[in-house]
Amino acid sequence: MTFPKNFLWGGATAANQCEGAWNVDGKGDSINDHNRAGSRTAGTHRTFDLEIDTENYYYPSHTGIDFYHHYKEDIALFAEMGFKVYRLSIAWTRIFPNGDEETPNEAGLRFYDDVFDELAKYGIEPLVTISHFELPFHLGKKYDGFLDKRTISFYERYATTLFKRYKDKVKYWLTFNEINFGTMEHGLRISGLFNREYSESEQYQALHNVFLASARAVSAGHKINPDFKIGCMLAYITMYPKTCRPEDVLKTQQINDKFNYFCGDVQVKGKYPYFMKRYFEKNNIQVDISKEDEQILQAGTVDYYTFSYYMTTCIAADLDQRDDKSGGNLFGGVSNEYLPSSDWGWQIDPIGLRYTLNQIYSRYEVPLMVVENGLGAFDEVEADGTINDDYRIDYFKQHIIEMDKAIEDGVDLIGYTPWGCIDLISAGTGEMSKRYGFIYVDRDDEGNGSLERSRKKSFYWYKQVIESNGENLA
Numbered sequence: 001m002t003f004p005k006n007f008l009w010g011g012a013t014a015a016n017q018c019e020g021a022w023n024v025d026g027k028g029d030s031i032n033d034h035n036r037a038g039s040r041t042a043g044t045h046r047t048f049d050l051e052i053d054t055e056n057y058y059y060p061s062h063t064g065i066d067f068y069h070h071y072k073e074d075i076a077l078f079a080e081m082g083f084k085v086y087r088l089s090i091a092w093t094r095i096f097p098n099g100d101e102e103t104p105n106e107a108g109l110r111f112y113d114d115v116f117d118e119l120a121k122y123g124i125e126p127l128v129t130i131s132h133f134e135l136p137f138h139l140g141k142k143y144d145g146f147l148d149k150r151t152i153s154f155y156e157r158y159a160t161t162l163f164k165r166y167k168d169k170v171k172y173w174l175t176f177n178e179i180n181f182g183t184m185e186h187g188l189r190i191s192g193l194f195n196r197e198y199s200e201s202e203q204y205q206a207l208h209n210v211f212l213a214s215a216r217a218v219s220a221g222h223k224i225n226p227d228f229k230i231g232c233m234l235a236y237i238t239m240y241p242k243t244c245r246p247e248d249v250l251k252t253q254q255i256n257d258k259f260n261y262f263c264g265d266v267q268v269k270g271k272y273p274y275f276m277k278r279y280f281e282k283n284n285i286q287v288d289i290s291k292e293d294e295q296i297l298q299a300g301t302v303d304y305y306t307f308s309y310y311m312t313t314c315i316a317a318d319l320d321q322r323d324d325k326s327g328g329n330l331f332g333g334v335s336n337e338y339l340p341s342s343d344w345g346w347q348i349d350p351i352g353l354r355y356t357l358n359q360i361y362s363r364y365e366v367p368l369m370v371v372e373n374g375l376g377a378f379d380e381v382e383a384d385g386t387i388n389d390d391y392r393i394d395y396f397k398q399h400i401i402e403m404d405k406a407i408e409d410g411v412d413l414i415g416y417t418p419w420g421c422i423d424l425i426s427a428g429t430g431e432m433s434k435r436y437g438f439i440y441v442d443r444d445d446e447g448n449g450s451l452e453r454s455r456k457k458s459f460y461w462y463k464q465v466i467e468s469n470g471e472n473l474a
Contacts, residue, residue, distance in 0.1 A: 002407045003470040008125065008414060010085035011078065011421020011438070012371055014132040014177070016061045018424040019091060021068035025107035028097025029137045031189050032061045037430035037445060046430050048194065050141075058447055060425040060432070065441045066451055067422075071115050073453060074422055077439055079122035081459060082466035086124050087371055087417040088115070089132030089177065092158055099136030099154050100143075104161050116169040126170050127371070127417065129233065130159050130217065132177040133427065135192050145192010146206040152213045159217035163224040171229055173221060174306060174371070175214035178235040180263040182207040201286045208287050211266050215300025229303045232267040233371060236260055236307040238349070238356045239315045242334045247317035255315055261363070268305055268364045270298035305364055308372030308419070312336065312352040344376055344434060350398035357406035357413060369415040373399055376426065376434040379456065387440050387456040396462070397473045404470060418462075422453070438462050 016032035023029070029052065036057045038046035052059065067074060078086055092099065094108030119126050139145050139154060146152070159175070181187030183203045188194065191206040198206075214232070221228045239256045241248040257275045265273040271294065280287060313333030339347040353370070361368060375395040379387050396418065407413050420436025423443070432443045438459040443449040464472045 001404050001470040003404060004407075004414075005469070006414075007469060008085040008127075008369070008416070009466040009469075010083040010087065010124070010127070010415070010417045011081075012087035012127075012417040012419050013067070013089075013422065013424055014129070014134075014427070015089045015091040015094075016064070016132065016134055016425075017420075017427060018064045018067040018422070020062065020064035020066040022059075022062040024068065025094070025111065026097060026105040027091065027108060028093035028099075030061075030091065030093045030134045031137050031140060031192070031194070032133055033059060033093075034137060035059065035061065035430060038428070046428075048189065050194075060430045060447065063447055065422065065424055065443060068111070070451065070453070072118055074439070075115075075118045075122065075124070077453060077455070077459075078421065079124060081421075081438065081463045083122075083124050083421075084466070085127050085172070085415055085417060086119060086421075087127040087129065087174075089129035089134060090162060092131060092134045093136045095161060096136065096154070096158055098138040099151075099158070100139065102157075104158075109161075109165055112166070113169075116166060120169065125172065127172040127174070127369075127415075128162070128166075128170050129174045129177050130162060131155070131175070133190055135190065140189070140192030140194055143192070144195060144206075146209040146213070147191070147193060147198070147202055149209055149212075151192065152209050152216065155213040156216045156220060159213075160220050160224070163217075163221045163228070167225045167228075171227065173228060173230045174233045175217050175230065175267075175302070176210060177233050178308060179207075179210060179214070179232065179267070180234045180259055182210060182263075200283065204280070204285055204287045207263075208289060208293070211263075212293060212296055214267060214302075215270075215296050218300040218302060219296075231304040231306050231369070232264065232302045233306045233308070234260070234263055236309055236356060236360070237333075238309075238312040238352050238359070239333065240312060240336065242314040242316040245317070248315065251317045251319070252315040264305060264360070264364065266297060267302050268366060270301040302366070304367040304369065304414070305360060306369040306371040307356075307360065309353050309356060309370055310373065310419075311346040312339070312349040312356075313347065342375055343378060344429075346376070348375070348395065350395075350402045353399050354402040354406045354409070357403065357411045358409055361406075361411040365412075367412045367414045369413070369417070370403065371415070371417045372419040373416070374419040374436040376420075376436050378433060379423075379435045379440060381440065381454075385454060387454065389456045389458045392456070392458045393461045396458070396465075400465065400470060400473060 423437035
């Protein structure tokens with residue numbers, strides 16, 4: 001294996017999926033606190049309530065796995081596995097409950113001080129996502145979220161507060177999680193767009209304002225601590241043409257440019273790519289982009305590029321007419337007969353990860369991290385309490401082998417944080433039964449259970465992977 005000596009092995013979670021304590025110690029409600037539980041049969045569809053009704057409905061993020069009260073136990077388990085890095089997000093509404101306050105909530109700041117101190121005790125480097133689907137609900141309700149330019153300043157104030165408070169505790173930062181979901185139907189609420197129907201121009205204007213918020217945060221962070229490493233984070237879904245028919249190849253390129261490359265180009269290169277300017281013109285999309293905006297984007301480029309990788313898909317020119325679409329795919333892409341699928345219909349493609357790493361690195365030539373990757377699956381607890389998740393071990397083994405090959409190819413890959421290193425609430429469905437973790441949490445889809453933590457078979461396997469720096473995958 002060729003993993004560098006200082007390779008950052010670890011795991012990843014998000015506040016809204018694990019912390020719980022949704023209204024404790026001054027925390028306000030985020031957009032995710034308004035999402036009811038969903039189900040596998042409902043796919044990614046979860047009901048979003050403008051008014052929270054806890055008497056009649058279950059909201060999974062309200063309790064999560066109660067990391068808020070279990071963080072010491074959980075971090076000790078991460079340390080036992082040998083984590084070098086732990087990716088977590090900060091709940092914006094713990095720091096600014098409504099989002100537009102001028103003074104932060106000290107209790108929220110203290111909580112993350114405690115978390116970072118606990119990580120430092122074990123020598124674990126925090127990798128902090130500043131906004132992971134955590135927009136304060138109030139900003140969406142009052143301002144239409146990032147459609148209003150004032151929200152850029154609210155975000156900058158929030159990010160700057162974090163940078164100043166934790167400048168000696170956190171080195172690695174990410175501005176927004178999966179920023180390229182911002183104009184997809186299920187992603188609009190990420191930008192705070194939920195009060196009404198929004199035109200495509202408004203959706204792209206809100207995304208543009210998110211770009212500006214990110215760039216301004218990067219510039220502010222580098223002034224506060226020049227040693228900060230501030231990155232972007234995208235959901236990357238590699239797309240293959242269904243056939244070598246030129247129409248399929250062209251359609252694949254067009255969708256790939258718009259979904260996978262657009263946001264990365266803005267954040268890494270500091271400017272809009274030519275194909276998006278043409279797309280705006282062709283579809284009469286009006287986005288207010290001033291000369292000053294262009295300068296802000298150019299000045300606020302990121303230091304490294306991170307992404308989630310769960311699946312690949314196939315694209316056909318006649319996508320809308322096909323009846324062989326792959327289940328669970330965000331595009332309704334065409335299924336790939338050469339790949340197996342998870343219980344949730346996500347097609348598993350380890351070789352695709354090597355291909356993807358090379359694609360991204362050849363375009364940007366900045367350090368890369370895979371900050372989400374994993375297998376959501378049903379786990380069975382045996383009578384003796386063991387969880388034999390060999391399917392998860394095999395999934396990770398195959399992906400790690402391909403990461404190693406990408407490094408051999410010359411890709412500057414610096415870290416790997418598998419998603420849901422401890423079982424947590426699924427972002428898409430709100431289910432607990434869609435488990436990703438090396439650590440089992442006794443919680444069901446209705447919120448019942450003791451919250452007791454248990455080590456799965458994959459826990460011990462990943463420990464030996466980290467100990468051997470990727471050499472021992474047996």
